[in-house]
Amino acid sequence: MKRVQFSHSPIPYLFIAPQIIIICIFFLWPAAQAIYQSFLLEDAFGLSSQFVWFKNYKDTILTDAWLQSAGFTLVFSFLVTFLSLALAMLLAVKANEVIQGARTYKTMLMWAYAIAPPVAGLMGNLMFNPLIGDLYYFLNAMGWDFNHKLDSFDAGFVVVLIAVWKQVSVNFIFFLSGLQGIPKSVIEAATIDCKSNLRRFWTMTFPLLAPTTFFLVVINITYAFFETFGIIDTTTGGAPGGSTSTLVYKVFTDGFRGNDLGGSSAQSVVLMLMVLALTVIQFRFIERKVHY
Amino acid sequence: MLKRTLTAIGAFSCLATISVANAATEVQWWHAMGGRLGEVVDEIAVKYNASQSEYKLVPTYKGGYEDTMTAGIAAFRAKQQPHILQIFDAGAATIINAKGATVAVADLMAEHGAGFNKEDYLAGVRNFYADSDGKMIGMPFNSSTPLLYYNKEAFKKAGIANPPKTWEEFEAIAPKLKEAGYIALAQSHSPWIFTENFHSRHNLQMATANNGYDSTDVKIMYNNPELKMHWGKVKEWLDKGWYGYYGRAWGDNQDAFIQQKTAMWLGSSGSFGGLTKSAEFEFGGSFLPYWKSIVDEPKGTFIGGAALFAMSGHDDEEYKGVADFMKFLTSPEMQYFWHKETGYVPITNAAYDLAKNDGYYKTTPDAEIGILQLNQPGGDWTKGYRLGYYVQIREVLYKHYDDIFAGKSSVDDAFAKIEEESNDLLERFNATYN
Numbered sequence: 153m154k155r156v157q158f159s160h161s162p163i164p165y166l167f168i169a170p171q172i173i174i175i176c177i178f179f180l181w182p183a184a185q186a187i188y189q190s191f192l193l194e195d196a197f198g199l200s201s202q203f204v205w206f207k208n209y210k211d212t213i214l215t216d217a218w219l220q221s222a223g224f225t226l227v228f229s230f231l232v233t234f235l236s237l238a239l240a241m242l243l244a245v246k247a248n249e250v251i252q253g254a255r256t257y258k259t260m261l262m263w264a265y266a267i268a269p270p271v272a273g274l275m276g277n278l279m280f281n282p283l284i285g286d287l288y289y290f291l292n293a294m295g296w297d298f299n300h301k302l303d304s305f306d307a308g309f310v311v312v313l314i315a316v317w318k319q320v321s322v323n324f325i326f327f328l329s330g331l332q333g334i335p336k337s338v339i340e341a342a343t344i345d346c347k348s349n350l351r352r353f354w355t356m357t358f359p360l361l362a363p364t365t366f367f368l369v370v371i372n373i374t375y376a377f378f379e380t381f382g383i384i385d386t387t388t389g390g391a392p393g394g395s396t397s398t399l400v401y402k403v404f405t406d407g408f409r410g411n412d413l414g415g416s417s418a419q420s421v422v423l424m425l426m427v428l429a430l431t432v433i434q435f436r437f438i439e440r441k442v443h444y
Numbered sequence: 445m446l447k448r449t450l451t452a453i454g455a456f457s458c459l460a461t462i463s464v465a466n467a468a469t470e471v472q473w474w475h476a477m478g479g480r481l482g483e484v485v486d487e488i489a490v491k492y493n494a495s496q497s498e499y500k501l502v503p504t505y506k507g508g509y510e511d512t513m514t515a516g517i518a519a520f521r522a523k524q525q526p527h528i529l530q531i532f533d534a535g536a537a538t539i540i541n542a543k544g545a546t547v548a549v550a551d552l553m554a555e556h557g558a559g560f561n562k563e564d565y566l567a568g569v570r571n572f573y574a575d576s577d578g579k580m581i582g583m584p585f586n587s588s589t590p591l592l593y594y595n596k597e598a599f600k601k602a603g604i605a606n607p608p609k610t611w612e613e614f615e616a617i618a619p620k621l622k623e624a625g626y627i628a629l630a631q632s633h634s635p636w637i638f639t640e641n642f643h644s645r646h647n648l649q650m651a652t653a654n655n656g657y658d659s660t661d662v663k664i665m666y667n668n669p670e671l672k673m674h675w676g677k678v679k680e681w682l683d684k685g686w687y688g689y690y691g692r693a694w695g696d697n698q699d700a701f702i703q704q705k706t707a708m709w710l711g712s713s714g715s716f717g718g719l720t721k722s723a724e725f726e727f728g729g730s731f732l733p734y735w736k737s738i739v740d741e742p743k744g745t746f747i748g749g750a751a752l753f754a755m756s757g758h759d760d761e762e763y764k765g766v767a768d769f770m771k772f773l774t775s776p777e778m779q780y781f782w783h784k785e786t787g788y789v790p791i792t793n794a795a796y797d798l799a800k801n802d803g804y805y806k807t808t809p810d811a812e813i814g815i816l817q818l819n820q821p822g823g824d825w826t827k828g829y830r831l832g833y834y835v836q837i838r839e840v841l842y843k844h845y846d847d848i849f850a851g852k853s854s855v856d857d858a859f860a861k862i863e864e865e866s867n868d869l870l871e872r873f874n875a876t877y878n
Contacts (some may be wrong), residue, residue, distance in 0.1 A: 193872075193875055193876045194876065195538075195541070195542045195876055195877050196517045196538050196542060197517055197520050197521065197539075197542040197544075197545040198520070198521045199542055199543065199544050199545060200543075200877075204875075207875075211868070211872055215868075216861075216865075217843075217865075281696070282690055282691075282696070282700075283690070283696070283699055283700060283703055283705070301689060301690060301691035301692075301696075302689060302846070302849055302850050303850060304850070304852075389692065389693075391691065391692050391842065391846060392691075392846035392847075392849075392850060393842075393843045393844070393846035393847045393850065393852070394839070394843045394846075405836075405839065406836065408510070408514050409510045409514075409835055409836075409839075410833055410835045410836040410839075411513070411514065411517060411535075411538055411833075411835070412833060412836065412872070412876075414876070415872070
């Protein structure tokens, strides 16, 4: 009987062990720490701390500043995800049809991918600088009284523009490979059946790209929530009036600028729950409509 | 075999430690001075290490003020703290109220034979990093104070002889500057210049409990008619094109002055050196203006910048080194060197006298303005403030000032919000640090 138990080889566990260890060290352990910390009032140096139940949550969640930040995060994430996906899809479909110089087109569209978000932010900063920025002058010359230092809509415009620009190339790569995965025979059959390019796109290409699109939606929402941090930090820093501060950026400023560990942890726990809920919704309700 | 290797490694590392200890006791100094300032800090370290052989000072640049503070705190929690940590004005309450995180420099220097006499320090410098009894906890390092810089060519073009002493005078000359094609004024740090030092200049109380020095149980007093009047005016100036707002970043507003978009700029006395290098026009410095309608005789301002704190948890031999270095740093020669190289004010009377006797202010009179302003008569409310979570309170100020500028909220509403949100933060700080 004992032999039967040992027949279950431990080798598979060994293979996944590195991944499990990484998850434990870099996700589970810090997450547990954040939850624990969110119930404490502790001075920055860790010399004294007291257990206060939900005081940190009460003090920091649902305050005006938090609600403003949450509202901006939702609008920002929606815009960044939608615009960067839509643009990337358009570019991919068009680039896929190009025959002359196709490689050049594709390379040009891809290479923004190699730019780190903070660098993209710094470039945007230069372009929108009120004293020397070309885009700043251009927008004002077009008759838009543009001032992202003062106007929260304009500041939002800047961060969305940079975040989208940075992300389009990633999405483009995935869409392009998705398009190339559509069998030639299907495309030819569709071309015989239907003359309209647009109609063929919506009835054939778009549904066949659905798995890619779904994957990218998940990735892009995560990007908008978390990775745009670098862009916001280097462009607006949350200004004006905290109107471009995403929830992650607020966690950072409260925790790492203001040294309020408890309040910052409480916010990060709430953020974690929000993203968890969002992911569950995506997989339960949207993935069902995707045909692989 | 394994055991033998381990023993060998152990023995070797012991030897290594001993030889290091024999060479010199290391004193770690984490600072936030980047660029040219960082180079001067390194020069100070080289000078100090050359002056003696017992201690070896190792300066490390840790990023901006906030980054340095966060790095120091993280290191303290991991029991890896440096001996000396540079903390900026807004973070003073956090480190001073964390009982047991630091050793007061006044005690440290007195106990380890470096000697300490508070009267040696300039009046405007002495109190900011002191406790409520006036004992100096941190050693002021890069000390600056807000000043007015003006473009002399712009003033000539507009036919104005002198920089404004009061805001009333400013309002009289601003239209002329506008006519000459300039925005009259920009400034680089509205919480520091237009809020904290506004109170000092007009001798107004900033917060209860002696501006927060006496207790952490404190309420902000920013919602006062004088400050509201000032901000109402600033908004009016912005609308009239007399005031330029180029965002929160220090440099963006300074650049507007350097590129001659604005005729005047409120910056730091420490900006003097940088301006001399980058401005391609003749400029001058002057005192921070005040409202004649609020005070007849303005008071001095207090220092901004940062101080050096001795972190707790080190042994006596190392503290001796810290004290020895502090003594070296505050010597007239070093202070004069720092003053000349960076534009920050010297912190001792002896250093100030040395600079005067050396004729430094005859050749560069603008370098003295900051010291003169700090040495102007003090009042009840000119020694500074000690407010918890002040980094966040500055964020609150920025947020609502942005809203005033954008016309999104009235001055009254903005200050009601500032009061409420700041007091919430102060209450949290009080609950945390008691």
